[in-house]
Amino acid sequence: MIHDARGDGLDELDTEPSGRFWLGTLAAEGQLLAAGMGDRGERLDPCAVGFRVQPAEEGPWEFEVSVSCVMWSRAGTLWRKFSPILVSGFVRVDANSSVHLSDELTAALRRVGPDSAAAEIRTEVVRYDGIDNLEITLVNTGGCGTAHEDTRLYEVSLQIRGVRCQPYELEGLPDSFRYERTVPAFGINCGVIKVDDATLRTTDVIIAEQHRPEFWNGEGDPPDLSFRALADDPLPHLRALVDAHRVWGEREWSQERLERRARAEAWTPAMAQAAHEAKRHYQDEQCRLADALEYLAQDHDLLRAFKLMNRSMLHASRGRYDSWRPFQIAFILAACPSITPGHSDRGMADVVWFSTGGGKTETYLGLVVMAAFYDRLTGKRTGITAWSRFPLRLLSLQQTQRFVNAMAGAELVRREEMLDGDSFSTGFFVGEGATPNRILEDPKDESQPDPEDPAMPKRFRILLSCPFCFAEDLEMRFDHLTWMIQHVCRNRNCAWGEEPLPFYVVDDDIYRVLPTVVIGTLDKIALAGMQASMKGFFGPPRGLCEDDRHGHVYAPRKNRPNGCLVPGCSRGIRPLPQDEARYGPTLRLQDELHLLRDSLGAVDAHYEALADDLQRTSSGELAKVVGSSATLSGFEKQTEVLYRRAGRVFPVPGPTVASGFWTSRTKQIARRHVALAPRGSTIEYATDRIITVLQRS
Numbered sequence: 001m002i003h004d005a006r007g008d009g010l011d012e013l014d015t016e017p018s019g020r021f022w023l024g025t026l027a028a029e030g031q032l033l034a035a036g037m038g039d040r041g042e043r044l045d046p047c048a049v050g051f052r053v054q055p056a057e058e059g060p061w062e063f064e065v066s067v068s069c070v071m072w073s074r075a076g077t078l079w080r081k082f083s084p085i086l087v088s089g090f091v092r093v094d095a096n097s098s099v100h101l102s103d104e105l106t107a108a109l110r111r112v113g114p115d116s117a118a119a120e121i122r123t124e125v126v127r128y129d130g131i132d133n134l135e136i137t138l139v140n141t142g143g144c145g146t147a148h149e150d151t152r153l154y155e156v157s158l159q160i161r162g163v164r165c166q167p168y169e170l171e172g173l174p175d176s177f178r179y180e181r182t183v184p185a186f187g188i189n190c191g192v193i194k195v196d197d198a199t200l201r202t203t204d205v206i207i208a209e210q211h212r213p214e215f216w217n218g219e220g221d222p223p224d225l226s227f228r229a230l231a232d233d234p235l236p237h238l239r240a241l242v243d244a245h246r247v248w249g250e251r252e253w254s255q256e257r258l259e260r261r262a263r264a265e266a267w268t269p270a271m272a273q274a275a276h277e278a279k280r281h282y283q284d285e286q287c288r289l290a291d292a293l294e295y296l297a298q299d300h301d302l303l304r305a306f307k308l309m310n311r312s313m314l315h316a317s318r319g320r321y322d323s324w325r326p327f328q329i330a331f332i333l334a335a336c337p338s339i340t341p342g343h344s345d346r347g348m349a350d351v352v353w354f355s356t357g358g359g360k361t362e363t364y365l366g367l368v369v370m371a372a373f374y375d376r377l378t379g380k381r382t383g384i385t386a387w388s389r390f391p392l393r394l395l396s397l398q399q400t401q402r403f404v405n406a407m408a409g410a411e412l413v414r415r416e417e418m419l420d421g422d423s424f425s426t427g428f429f430v431g432e433g434a435t436p437n438r439i440l441e442d443p444k445d446e447s448q449p450d451p452e453d454p455a456m457p458k459r460f461r462i463l464l465s466c467p468f469c470f471a472e473d474l475e476m477r478f479d480h481l482t483w484m485i486q487h488v489c490r491n492r493n494c495a496w497g498e499e500p501l502p503f504y505v506v507d508d509d510i511y512r513v514l515p516t517v518v519i520g521t522l523d524k525i526a527l528a529g530m531q532a533s534m535k536g537f538f539g540p541p542r543g544l545c546e547d548d549r550h551g552h553v554y555a556p557r558k559n560r561p562n563g564c565l566v567p568g569c570s571r572g573i574r575p576l577p578q579d580e581a582r583y584g585p586t587l588r589l590q591d592e593l594h595l596l597r598d599s600l601g602a603v604d605a606h607y608e609a610l611a612d613d614l615q616r617t618s619s620g621e622l623a624k625v626v627g628s629s630a631t632l633s634g635f636e637k638q639t640e641v642l643y644r645r646a647g648r649v650f651p652v653p654g655p656t657v658a659s660g661f662w663t664s665r666t667k668q669i670a671r672r673h674v675a676l677a678p679r680g681s682t683i684e685y686a687t688d689r690i691i692t693v694l695q696r697s
Contacts, residue, residue: 001693002205005676005686007070007154013079017072018152022681022689023204026069028151030116030143045680046189049158049202050137052126053185056164059132060094063162065121067105067138070155071113074148082112084155093134097124102141109142109153116143117151136160137188138202152680159201177267177275178657190677204677212670213358213663215325218244226323231310235297238333241326242289248661249286252654253279261655281652288334295337302336305373308413312369313362315409316402318470327354327662328363331650332370338624339371339586341378349625349639351593351649353632357670360628361399364388364589365406367626371586372410372424372516380582381421384537387623388519388589391596395521399591400428401464403519404503408467411502412495425502427510428462429520435460435505439483441567449485451478457485460505467503468496482549483566484509508565511536512551514583522596525607528614532557533565538611539618540580546571581619593627593635596642605642612644 003009005023013020027045055061066088072079085108091100102120109117118141126133138158142151167182184194190202216222223240230237251257258279262272296303309332314322324332331352338345352360368386375385388403404426411424431437436449443449449456457476465472466489475488477500486500504510510518511533518537528534532555535541541552545564553563553573562573576583588611590596596604612622625643629635632649639647654660678686 001690001697002674002676004693005678005689006204007081011081013072014077015079016150017079017081017154018150018680021154022678022686023676024155024157025679026138026140026153026156027680028116028140028142028144030141031145031151047141048122048137048139048188049156049190050122050135050188051158051160051185051192051200051202052133052135052188053160053163053200054131054133054166054168056166059125059134060092061134061163062090062092063160064088064090065101065136066159066161067101067119067121068155068157068159069153071109071117071152072150072154073113074150079150081154085109085112091121091123093123093125095125095132097122099123106141114145114149114151116145116149118142119153134163135188157202159195159199161199163200164198165200177261177265177271177278178653178655189679191675204679206675208673208675209669210671210673211665212668213355214666215327215358215663217659217661217664218248218326220244222326224323225326225329227310227314227317228322230324230329231307231314234303234306234310235293238293238296238329241330242286242293242333245289245330245661246286249282252659252661253282257655275655278653278655285334285650285652289330292334292337296333299340301377302340302374305370305377306332306336308373308417309366309370309410311413312406312409313366315412316365316406318405324366325359325662327651328359328366330662331363332366334650335367335624335626336370339367339374341621346622346624347645349627349643349645349647351635351639351647352626352628353635353649353651353653354630356630360630361402361591364626364628365403368403368517368587368589369406369410372407373414373419375582375586376414376419376421379578381578383514383578383583384516384518384585386517386587386589387537387585388517388587388591389522389525390520390591391522391600395430395519395591397462397464400426400462400519401467403517404463404467405470407502407517408496412468422513422516423502425504425513425515425517427504427513427515427518427520429507429510429518429524431507431520431524435462436485436507438508438565439478439485439506439567451480451483460485461487462505463487463501463503466491466494466496466501468501469494474501508533511541511554512565514541514552522590522600522604525604525611528607528610535614535618536583538584538614540576540583543573543575544577545569546574581621584615584619584621585623588623588625590625590627593629593638594631594633596638601638601642608643 007021027047029047032047068084068086070084071082087105087108089101089104100121105119109119120139120141122137122139124135126135140153145151165184167184170181185192185200190204191206193201193203195201223237258275335350337343352363354360372385407424407426414424428435439449439451457478461476463474466474469491471489471491473490475490477486477488479486485506487503488500504513504515514536535554536552542554542563545553550564550566550569556563562570615623635649636647639645651662658665
């Protein structure tokens with residue numbers, strides 16, 4: 001793509017090069033003046049490139065300048081490229097503006113190009129904040145030329161060597177001890193590459209590589225964090241992880257190391273204070289891990305739930321991985337006390353922070369499964385354990401499948417352990433536009449699902465495969481007896497062995513069943529103000545229908561006098577099967593927390609307060625709030641505004657952007673970011689060319 005945009009390797013064209021190339025070009029100054037475009041033309045189609053540097057010594061300054069470029073000329077119906085033009089020379093700059101190498105550059109250009117071709121090096125001393133800055137530019141001073149002549153310069157490169165420079169500080173970056181905040185020079189109509197300590201070169205392309213992380217940075221090999229080891233005897237392995245975290249912190253956050261960095265990197269007092277504050281956060285993380293480990297060891301039910309969760313993940317992983325990354329299991333460890341009733345951490349908003357693709361979803365899936373087991377072990381036989389919300393339509397079918405696979409693994413383990421209560425189940429709570437709000441007996445509108453239409457259920461297939469056997473042969477049905485749309489696995493050897501799968505896609509079905517985990521979109525919480533059946537999301541329903549297939553019942557209405565949501569049901573009501581205080585969800589999960597800003601965050605904050613108040617009133621216990629985010633920017637303020645809770649991030653960032661206990665960089669490239677500086681073209685044209693080359697490639 002870069003070669004296509006700059007002309008590298010091309011020697012012949014059937015179109016005018018000025019309308020074809022958009023990287024590395026320089027317009028002719030005389031052509032811009034003749035067109036009357038002035039400064040605006042210079043901004044759109046520059047005729048100069050160069051540097052602004054901050055010399056380390058006082059002037060006058062002497063240094064070497066090297067220029068490289070090519071020219072094109074028309075020959076009949078084709079355009080042909082001449083051999084590269086290379087010009088070098090030494091220049092001397094004092095306090096005045098001056099012109100250099102004009103004769104040499106112009107002669108070299110006219111040997112291959114038209115008589116109107118010309119160029120020069122211009123230097124100017126500009127004073128900023130009382131400091132002399134030196135601007136060095138290559139200017140194409142050529143004229144208009146004829147219809148067969150092109151006075152533009154292509155594949156332009158300017159290099160200077162021999163100027164010792166002070167770096168510039170990027171004030172736009174946070175004043176933080178974690179960032180390298182300096183650049184060697186500023187480009188003028190281009191980017192800058194530092195070739196070595198004495199050499200700078202212009203560029204139209206900056207390439208930055210992001211390397212894959214190794215999920216361990218402690219001394220020696222990491223402890224055994226496999227699902228099997230943690231399902232068998234987790235405490236020794238977790239203790240080894242917590243100890244390694246402590247040892248690494250004592251070394252990397254030591255006072256001696258911080259003072260050494262402060263001297264080498266010239267920290268300001270504010271940066272030094274921020275570093276010591278970050279050290280305290282790391283120490284708090286260490287204390288939190290150590291306290292959680294002791295809490296886990298002392299609570300028999302919590303420890304058993306932890307072991308059962310790891311057995312469940314063996315199924316959910318489908319053999320693609322068999323262990324946790326250290327930060328994942330550490331977050332689950334740190335957060336596990338907060339799923340127990342009455343723990344002080346219930347009032348905190350915990351944020352899982354890691355880069356995209358690091359494993360945040362699996363991390364809080366592990367916590368969800370553990371909370372589900374803990375609920376069953378401590379008397380919660382039915383009802384929602386976790387309600388996970390995604391910002392609007394960011395919930396994908398792949399994410400849904402991962403949730404359902406995890407809960408299927410948990411259900412298989414629950415059966416093996418013969419734990420009381422309902423099957424572990426999942427609800428897909430997104431409503432109209434994706435799944436129905438309800439199924440009416442006699443729909444009046446063609447857009448509403450018709451229970452008598454045999455093709456209707458197929459429109460609402462959500463699962464990609466069976467979460468128990470992973471077979472993709474699923475059948476969609478509508479069962480009139482239970483009045484539910486069902487996903488049914490047709491594999492006779494499926495471990496579930498029943499019909500249908502414990503997965504619900506209709507709003508009314510979710511209200512009736514109250515699945516263990518509900519996943520959906522953020523906007524559905526707005527129903528709390530108008531849908532009485534949402535009571536089960538915050539506290540106890542009215543009761544259970546006497547028909548075991550109908551589930552929970554709610555407030556009576558004209559068309560459902562007993563509160564049952566199945567059309568035409570007139571059965572009686574049975575009492576609830578457990579203490580009413582256990583009906584509120586244990587966890588409220590928020591994916592992509594960083595997107596809940598501005599108007600979306602302002603509106604959602606009202607509903608978060610409502611959810612807290614409804615659950616506190618119904619059960620006296622708040623749900624634990626857990627969020628995931630790929631950025632830390634302003635998370636403390638965000639959790640305060642959204643949830644009225646103090647925010648706490650895990651894991652705490654390391655001493656530098658590139659280093660921390662939980663990850664270290666490898667040589668393997670994860671992503672390559674390419675930044676371009678188009679010249680003489682619109683953004684639309686550049687984008688069109690990029691897409692064309694991409695498709696051709």
